[in-house]
Amino acid sequence: MSDAVTVVAGIPIPSTSPVFLAGVGLHVAAGLVCVVTGAVAMLSRKAVGRHPTFGGVYYWSLAVVAASAAALAAVRWREDYQLFILACLAFAAAWLGRRARRLAWPGWPRWHIAGMGWSYILLLTAFYVDNGRNLPVWRDLPVIAYWTLPAALGLPLMLYALWRHPVVRRPPR
16 A cells, blocks of 8 residues: 545545455445444334344444454554454354344344444444544543443443343243
């Protein structure tokens, strides 16, 4: 990669290569779909319809995010290897959560909530680690906040769901 930079919406992208920029575009689009569909799935009633539909779109969009993160990190490994690791962990967590539900593991609601919750936290962590220094408010925070704030906010919500959500409290069938 060269030292050339493309700036989009105030965020520097470390390349002018059309192929790299197209990869970043796909990665960003899939990431935005993840953020929206993940939030809709989390906030939807847990029943046939909205929750599994948006959850499925979240899962497959996260697969695109992980694959594109791998391709982008391969080009700039030294700078982006940690983003690749976060993307792999996010997808692995989502895979685990989805698998638990699909195979109806004993206690699957807890596995599902934990897996999907961690995948969302890791997705947001990767975004802030990569872009926090360029975002209003975030740029004023110490770098450690990029790594810890998504979990500090998401973990209490996930723990609440693990203990109190009606799907978890429902006796097994």
